[in-house]
Amino acid sequence: MSLITEISASAAKAAQTLAVLDESAKNAVLRDMATALRNNKDAIVEANKFDLAEAEKNNLAASMVDRLTLNDERIEAMAEGIETIISLDDPVGTERDLGTRPNGIKISKMRVPLGVVCMIYEARPNVTADAGALCFKSGNAVILRGGKEALKSSLAIAELLQGVLKEHKLPEALISVIPDPDRSHMMELMEQRDYIDVIIPRGGEGLINFVTDNSKVPVIQHFKGVCHLYVDKEADLDKALDILENGKTQRTGVCNALEGLIVHKDVADTFLPMAADMLGKHNVTINACGKSASYFKNAHTLQEDEFGEEYLDLEIAVRTVDDFDAALEHIHRFGSNHTEVIVTENTDAARKFQRAVDASVVMVNASSRFSDGSQLGLGAEIGIATTKLHAYGPMGLESLTTEKYLVAGTGQIRA
Numbered sequence: 001m002s003l004i005t006e007i008s009a010s011a012a013k014a015a016q017t018l019a020v021l022d023e024s025a026k027n028a029v030l031r032d033m034a035t036a037l038r039n040n041k042d043a044i045v046e047a048n049k050f051d052l053a054e055a056e057k058n059n060l061a062a063s064m065v066d067r068l069t070l071n072d073e074r075i076e077a078m079a080e081g082i083e084t085i086i087s088l089d090d091p092v093g094t095e096r097d098l099g100t101r102p103n104g105i106k107i108s109k110m111r112v113p114l115g116v117v118c119m120i121y122e123a124r125p126n127v128t129a130d131a132g133a134l135c136f137k138s139g140n141a142v143i144l145r146g147g148k149e150a151l152k153s154s155l156a157i158a159e160l161l162q163g164v165l166k167e168h169k170l171p172e173a174l175i176s177v178i179p180d181p182d183r184s185h186m187m188e189l190m191e192q193r194d195y196i197d198v199i200i201p202r203g204g205e206g207l208i209n210f211v212t213d214n215s216k217v218p219v220i221q222h223f224k225g226v227c228h229l230y231v232d233k234e235a236d237l238d239k240a241l242d243i244l245e246n247g248k249t250q251r252t253g254v255c256n257a258l259e260g261l262i263v264h265k266d267v268a269d270t271f272l273p274m275a276a277d278m279l280g281k282h283n284v285t286i287n288a289c290g291k292s293a294s295y296f297k298n299a300h301t302l303q304e305d306e307f308g309e310e311y312l313d314l315e316i317a318v319r320t321v322d323d324f325d326a327a328l329e330h331i332h333r334f335g336s337n338h339t340e341v342i343v344t345e346n347t348d349a350a351r352k353f354q355r356a357v358d359a360s361v362v363m364v365n366a367s368s369r370f371s372d373g374s375q376l377g378l379g380a381e382i383g384i385a386t387t388k389l390h391a392y393g394p395m396g397l398e399s400l401t402t403e404k405y406l407v408a409g410t411g412q413i414r415a
Contacts, residue, residue: 002188003180003185004178004185004188004189004192005188005192005195007143007173007176007178008116008143008189008192008194008195008196009195010171010173010176011116011141011142011143011173011174011176011195011196012115012116012141012195012196013171013173014141014170014171014172014173014174015113015115015116015139015140015141015174017170017171017174018113018136018139018140018141018174019113019139021139021170023089023090025168026090026136026137027086027137028168029136029164029165029168029170030082030083030085030086030133030136030137031082031083031086032164032167032168033082033129033132033133033160033161033164034079034080034082034083034086035079036160036161036163036164037075037078037079037082037129037157037160038075038076038079040160041072041075041076043156044070044075044153044156044157044160045070045071045072045075046156047152047153047155047156048068048069048070048125048152048153048156050152051068051123051125051149051150051151051152051153052065052068052069054148054149055068055123055149058149060123060149061312062253062313063252063253063312063313064122064123064149064253065123066251066252066253066254067122067123067124067253067254068123068124068125068149068150068153070125070126070153074126077126077374078126078129078130078157078380080374081129081130081133081374081379081380082129082133082379082380084374084377084378084379084380085133085134085137085379085380085397086137087379088137088378088379088396088397090137090138090397091111091138091397091398091401092111092112092113092138092139092401093110093111093112094110094111095108095109095110095111095406096108096109103412104409104410104412105407105408105409105412106407106408106409107405107406107407108405108406108408109403109404109405109406110403110404110406111398111401111402111403112139112401112402112403112404113138113139113140113400113401114138114140114197114198114400114401114402115140115141115197115198116140116141116142116143116195116196116197116198117131117135117140117141117142117143117196117197117198117199117200117382117400118142118143118144118145118189118192118196118198118199118200118217119131119142119143119144119145119146119199119200119201119202119382119383120145120186120189120199120200120201120202120203120207120211121144121145121146121147121150121201121202121203122146122147122149122150122202122203122204122207123147123149123150123203124146124150124202124203125146125150125153125154125157127144127146127154127202127382128144128146128153128154128157128158128161128177129157129161129380130380130381130382131144131380131382132144132157132158132161132175133161133379133380134379134380134381134382134396134397134400135174135175135382135400136174136175137397138397138398138400138401139401140400141173141174141175141176142174142175142176143176143177143178143189143196144158144175144176144177144178145177145178145181145185145186145189146177146178146181147181147203148181151179151181154177155177155179158175158176158177161175162175187214190211190214190215190216190217191216191217192217193216193217196217197217197218198217198218198219198220199211199215199217199218199219199220200219200220200222200382200383200395201219201221201222202222202383204224205223205224205310208221208222208223208224220383220385220387220389220390220391220395221385221386221387222255222383222384222385222386223336223337223338223386223387224255224310224336224338225254225255225256225257225259225310225336225338225339225384226259226260226308226309226310226334226335226336226338227247227255227256227257227258227259227260227335227336227338227339227340227341227368227371228258228259228260228261228262228330228331228334228335228340228341229243229244229247229258229260229261229262229341229342229343229368230262230263230264230327230331230340230341230342230343230353231244231261231262231263231264231267231271231343232264232267232324232327232342232343232344232346232349233264233266233267233324234344234345234346234349235264235267235271235343235344235345236343236345236365237267237270237271237274239343239365240271240343241271241274241275241278243341243343243365243366243367243368244258244261244275244278244279245278245282246367246369247341247367247368247369248261248279248282248284248314248316249279249282249284249314250367250369251369252311252312252313252314253312253313254312254369255310255338255384256338256339256368256369256370256371256372256384257312257368257369258316258341258368259309259310259311259316259317260307260308260316260317260318260319260330260334261275261316261317261318261319262318262319262320262321262327262330262331263275263292263318263319263320263321264320264321264323264324264327265291265320265321265322265323268291268292268295268320272292272295272296272318272320273295275295275318276295276296276297279296279316280296280297282314283314284314284315284316285300285311285313285314285315285316286298286299286300286315286316286318287299287300287301287302287306287309287315287316287317287318288300288301288302288317288318288319289301289302289318289319289320291319291320292318292319292320296318299318302317307319307330307333307334308333308334308335308336310336324349324352324353328353328356328357331357331359332357332358335357335358335359336386337358337359337360337386337387338359338360338361338371338384338386339359339360339361339362339363339368339371340353340357340359340361340362340363340368341362341363341364341366341367341368342354342362342363342364342365343364343365344364344365350364350365360384360385360386360392360393360394361376361384361393361394371384371393371394372394373394373395373396376394378394378395378396378397379396379397381394381395381396382395382396382399382400383395385399390402
């Protein structure tokens with residue numbers, strides 16, 4: 001049996017132990033995991049320093065270095081994410097009544113874990129804690145295959161979580177990290193359909209496409225985040241400016257950062273100079289349509305087919321549109337089903353935008369940066385699904401479960 005098959009088989013066996021673990025027992029384990037992260041911040045940061053040094057040697061992109069970096073604040077956020085998960089109701093075992101059939105059999109559905117979840121990700125060591133805690137509470141074992149960029153950090157975090165499992169006499173295989181980032185191991189993971197129930201890739205578009213194209217195990221896709229802000233003709237422009245600044249400049253290397261600005265022509269003369277001044281102070285590179293370029297210094301004029309880029313940097317695409325429907329059409333063509341935002345004081349326009357836009361999160365008068373599991377009350381998230389089977393948007397506890405039918409009869413047989 002190969003290393004990958006052994007890890008996968010062990011995870012599948014370990015997952016069975018969670019079937020009889022009640023919510024209070026799970027929460028006790030999670031509480032100790034949060035404490036372990038807090039008490040060992042120095043060790044995690046030290047491991048992360050090694051990864052950061054390697055990133056510098058390999059000239060890793062700034063956006064990936066940002067995701068890779070761990071400090072006291074980010075480790076505290078991981079611990080707080082686990083504590084939020086503790087506060088959430090365990091979906092496993094909840095039932096909903098579907099009624100009684102004419103022959104007297106009673107039908108209901110019960111929430112059950114998916115089984116074994118495999119995470120394939122790049123320079124995101126926080127995924128180790130987030131995925132470990134979410135999968136544990138939702139009754140799943142998790143196999144974590146991080147990229148070589150974050151291997152030392154991920155192993156350090158996983159070792160702490162596994163130590164807590166061991167203290168509670170639970171199998172360490174409930175949270176497994178592939179210790180060797182060799183690409184052949186990833187290929188073998190994607191063939192483990194006897195043991196792994198779903199694969200969730202998190203990373204660049206190339207990684208997502210590679211896993212989707214090659215996996216024999218079902219894949220939940222998290223494609224790029226081309227998020228837009230549409231400033232409606234009835235927008236409060238001060239609100240719009242704050243939301244633009246937060247969405248574009250607070251943290252650029254994340255999938256919920258703004259990559260596109262769409263402005264109604266009726267407010268363009270007022271709003272675009274405001275935006276130009278603010279974005280200029282942040283040294284944001286401007287790519288703009290012909291109608292918008294003149295409002296900015298040194299703007300690069302985009303051709304029609306050049307919109308839709310995920311910059312993950314201090315860079316943005318700007319477009320002026322004639323009306324609401326043109327804004328919708330632009331989002332439909334260039335969006336990535338991740339997060340879209342409208343700023344407007346018109347309730348009807350806001351409602352129409354939320355109904356018409358096909359994105360996993362659609363916001364009114366709020367920053368795209370809130371498109372995040374912790375910000376939406378899910379605790380940590382395991383990913384943001386931009387396809388619709390079986391989840392759409394930030395994936396929390398419930399998204400890591402499915403439902404099975406329960407049928408209760410009194411001896412009925414089918415004629």
